[in-house]
Amino acid sequence: MTWIIPYQFCIIIIIVIKNIVQKDAEFDVNYNDTVTSENQTIYAFNHTISRNKTEGVRVSVDLLSNKSESPILFVVRQKQAVLSFQVPLILRGLYQRKYPYYDVGRTLCQPPTRAASETQYFFVDVSTLSSQGANYQLRVSRVESFTLQTNKKFSFTASPSQPQYFKYVFQDGVDTVIVKVNSDMAFPCSVMSIQDIQCPVYDLDNNVAFIGMYQTMTKKGAITVQRKDFPSNSFYVVVVVKTEDEACGGPLRFYPLTPDELIDAGNRSKALDVMVSTAINLEAYVMGMLFCLGIFFSFYLLTLLCVCLERRRNVFLNPADMSPAETVCVSTGKTPASPNEYGSFADNGSTMSSEAITDSATSTDNNYGYMERSLESVARSRQESLSSIEEDDYDTLDDIHSDKNIVRTKKFLYVADLARKDKRVLSKKYQIYFWNIATIAVFYALPVVQLVITYQTVVNVTGNQDICYYNFLCAHPLGALSAFNNILSNLGYVMLGLLFLLIVLKRDLAQNRALERHDVNALECGIPKHFGLFYAMGTALMMEGLLSACYHVCPNYTNFQFDTSFMYMIAGLCMLKLYQKRHPDINASAYTAYACLAAVIFFSVLGVVFGRDNTAFWIVFSVIHILATLLLSTQLYYMGRWRLNAGILRRIVYVIYTDCIRQCSGPMYIDRMVLLVMGNIVNWSLAAYGLIQKPNDFASYLLAIAICNLLLYFAFYIIMKLRSGERIKCLALVCILFTAVVWGFALYFFFQGLSTWQKTPAESREHNRECILLSFFDDHDIWHFLSSIAMFGSFLVLLTMDDDLDTVQRDKIYVF
Template identity: 90%
Template sequence: MCSLLWLCVTQFICGSEAVGETKNVVQKDAEFDVTYNDTVTSENQTIYAFNHTVSRNKTEGVRVSVDVLSQGFESPILFVVRQKQAVLSFQVPLILRGLYQRKYPYNHLGRTLCQPPTRAASETQYFFVDVSTLSSQGTNYQLRVSRVESFTLQTDKKFSFTASPSQPQYFKYVFPDGVDTVIVKVNSDMTFPCSVMSVQDIQCPVYDLDNNVAFIGMYQTMTKKGAITVQRKDFPSNSFYVVVVVKTEDEACGGPLRFYPLRPDELIDAGNRTKVIDVVVSPAINSEVYVMGMLFCLGIFLSFYLLTLLVACLENRMKKRREVFLNPADMSPAETGKTPASPYEYGSFADNGSTLSSEAITDSATSTDNNYGYMERSLESVGRSRQESLSSVEEDDYDTLDDIDSDKNIVRTKKFLCVSDLARKDKRILSKKYQIYFWNIATIAVFYALPVIQLVITYQTVVNVTGNQDICFYNFLCAHPLGALSAFNNLLSNLGYVMLGLLFLLIVLKRDIVHNRALVRNDLNALECGIPKHFGLFYAMGTALMMEGLLSACYHVCPNYTNFQFDTSFMYMIAGLCMLKLYQKRHPDINASAYTAYACLAAVIFFSVLGVVFGKGNMVFWIVFSVIHILATLLLSTQLYYMGRWRFDSGVLRRIVYVIYTDCIRQCSGPMYIDRMVLLVMGNIVNWSLAAYGLIERPNDFASYLLAIAICNLLLYFAFYIIMKLRSGERIKCLPLVCILFTAVVWGFALYFFFQGLSTWQKTPAESREHNRDCILLSFFDDHDIWHFLSSIAMFGSFLVLLTMDDDLDTVQRDKIFVF
């Protein structure tokens, strides 16, 4: 009765039979594992009736396989499978469409029937396979229905099967007791054909074709590797289907593009697209591993706080011992050499602008007991003057040097310069100038971070709602979800940047307070000795390190092609700020302003975006970038060589020709500033080589290439600074020396883990997953997480090196400290 009703409905919908025309309907009782060879025409329809016993405690799959022996593409055979709670229909030959609507016919088809749940302990279920066509000519076909014995996947047991575009496969997995999260791993030794792995809830129908597999559940493309983390809470039935579909084309996995058909209706031979696949379902980590991972991360970075506290206490004790030894309580201020002076100046200058040596002050103070005429200024007046508001003091209001601009040319172009020559401006002006670095980067951070956080939340929401796991480029073999986050471990490992950046800010704040107190009490060393203390750039560096952690965490919420700059922007800023700080140490009067520096860094980030979007294989872009790179190198070299006294105006070309004629052709004299020339020549060689490499190789990862340029220049300048420091007779104290050695070792290990390359958005998502690896630390962190740990420690160590490197000069007068 059910078969006759279905026949009436089919005839009504198709409307293919003429009025009064009868159709011969044959129903056959069919059996499993028997191949039926038959012929169908428009005048007859065959119904195969099957029955099987379904048990509540045992899941058994049923698979229908069909072969059409005739090449009748215009009038295919329609197969309709009617079950208790579902209807599955398909035509053979099956026409699957690829990119640009290219058509691929398949004469052999295999489909697995979904299994509706049963409440009874055992139940007999019936299903029917209806075969019909509109072709008046007879079409031969073969039909076989078989049981899938290994339909349920077992935990930690590998299961192998074969799939093709017309023969998709899916299997069931049931969560065992005590397991709330599992990882479904799919592997294949064959890169192509491209496949799709999907995880779907237990329901009918199962979407197992290339054109509908993305309708529900979670899915991702794959070549050799695929992995999806599945949580019990997302599947009310405590079970799910693992579906594997082979795509008709390979473009989604980075494969070659097939030729375009000459005619719109042309059918393309798909060839052999069979793929052998292994699937393993393994339990994921439990809550204890999450807790251990978080405690481990916190413990590592809190230990740096404790170590810093111990070092500070040790230094404080040693400092008190030195003060007791050098400054007995019964000595007068004149005997201790604590000569009060103006705290607003780095040195005491006479009316003619010449530097008054602090040695002369000390000698004058100790030669006679009553000659203290120049020390009549009380500490109270000094304190009142330091309380004056700095808001009315602007650097552009007036030049704090007594000499006019032409005299700067004389001072700054001397063959041998000392720090006192380039530390002549008012302290208040320079302090405010360098504090702008901190306030600007804090403002940038706020306006940069807010839209970034909003965007990555949207990305994560889209991934969770659509189930499309090709949006984000995770290391899927070590991506541990927590709440709505898909890879919590990648976020947690960025905590080090934030904690160590905050620790660095506290260390700088402590030094800043100590220095200000020394100025208030007119400490001679603070006023006349050592590298001038400016902490604005240090505050900016610590803030940049914290923002790098925050934005790197945002990037790893959903790493992909469109948000790469979140992870790299503050890396460029950190490299730039470190170079500026190195230059500022010996050139406090002529260092770049915050506005100029951040404008240059913004240009670098702008080129980074252009390079990723347009730079892949684009020769025009690489030529333009290489020219700009070389010109910027030459421009900066000229500025550094002439200490900013080279004017860039309409007469610059004429002056260049004149210098070349007089210095190179007429008398062939050597460079006046040999040390600077060595640095700049090496810098130009490095930068020109990097520009040539980019122009020839045109690397796909432009962001990393640009970062490599910044790091190479920073390392070159740092090495030059260390060499010149030692060459000038200066020494490196124990603490900075330990920091240098420790940081170098940590950087080496960090770069090793960085170059492991667990994923890459320069390739397709499927190709990126080929690089995925299992966790290597506490079953929670992967290689890239270890890079986060080590690089944050190495950056913190590098900052400490910059902060403490010139501590040996704190008691050396500035007119004895060389500029290089």
């Protein structure tokens, strides 16, 4: 016969059979005992708690015999919570690797009480399924300084099996605090967490990320906590040491671990200290915003003052009182220098080198037949160059190729030679720069804004503060934004970009009025004024501010290109503007320019994603960099009069033979050759540096290439301008000196490096520093202030540097 016994009776029988012993226990006493599957021990504790004082209670267990076949289970039963853990405590790391810990310490959560004083009981149940038995030591003690005090440092020690947490209560009148955890030890890696007052408290490596806000840390950690996020006006500060260091950039251990490594894994204790300090109040926010607005509005006031002074000066300088000679273009009175004095302006252009002949021959059907035509027979008078012919008509004339070849290959070029196209056509051509960049800005910015809003939402919902690389020691939240100060400091780019657009608009309107009244200076003198690139530069500066603000909503590895894309745009547009000043007819079209800039941004993204220690990528990029430098150098040297086709190798060999072997003649265009040789040296050196060093920050490396080329071309322009007998007016000189000084200070603050997404979030926080300006702005904010001012000053330099030529005839202004 089969007997069926209900499972309830089985449980009763087991309980009856098992020997249960209950002991009244006391705090701060060591209880050494043995537990087997045959017995179970219950330790009963009681303590008095009060509403106005919170004391922590900590349970510490040490397994004395670690060869037990089964772990010991400890269950702590409280009034409103149950805490259970086993010894040895098994924690898992990467790839599910197991780490046993034989010393375990856990702090009990403290449920709130409404009574002024109350005695609470809790019980520690000890049991095991091991028939051999296991020896252990139990100790229950009170935690000193369980409640943290404002601006008072508290030191403690934590390990993976002995986490620590403390309570903080907001003081009256304090709405925001900063919790700072520091350690002199970089490793082992640890996690700090801010959790609401509730049970259970998630204080182990495998569950600390379940609720609240958390971040990994090595030596520094800081989290800004707002009262509105915690209805109880208090929170727990939890510190957990991780079982492995990969999250903090530490070494990756090989698997499986040896017994010695397992022992070392159990000795991962870390000394830390925690301090809670009050954050800034509303007054500091208001002062920070007023300071930011005041700085940049002062530039508007200064510009308005300059405009008023200029108008007042124009009132006294009545054109009717000026002599006719003062109202028309004047000659510089200079004559072309001798070959020994000025290489590029050496003769009257009646001869051409074999290199020019060789490269330009491909653009004509009669090869060198066009050379039989003299320059006088094809040269246009100045009046003809100012005619109202359209660009398309000019470019479809039968003799246009020969005219271009003869004019552009002269050794002695004036601006009049490269300003032959109709101004109305060129103005429309250069306006395309502005409309294109405006279109790019709209389509680029919309998904960026959407993405960073999503990033910020994820951070706020999950509490994972490793997603964004802030300077946590100076990150002031406002609403949903975690670092409002980093966003506010970008306001300068937008305001100064708008101011530059207004200045350009004023000049544009003045130029149009001068053309309408047929002003001779506007028609015949100075550098041809086309403002499309200036409008594009101002728009790019504004977009740099917007996208930099978007990037700083949540700066990280995946969105760094938002902060640099328009920096490439600005550098490229500045170089194009410098070239356009002396080469208005042959400057690149907007479509070509933006296509090249798009390629640069594309490589920037590839470099960020694939560039780290990827030799193949760096080889490909370096080859492309060098080839692009050579192609651009050839384009600039021959003024576009060359062709990249199947005959290029034959023409190169012919040039080398005729100019280097047969007659060993020097370069025909010495000034251009000097610039291009220096440019190639710089770019080849940068390519070699990238290939050898493989810098982690590829975006900054690419930006450094653009800036180096821009500075080199700008220095060449200034030197050639002075060599040509031109001068720099006082306003332009002041702008140059002011901009150089501001750039110097800006770069100093840029290289402070308060955070870096090239490393892990924990390593990045080692560079965090306190605010240094008004307790609101950090070093990087000051970089934003100064760099926006410096960029604005740089644009003013480009706008005003050739004002001294406004009364000089264009056929007396040198091309270089």
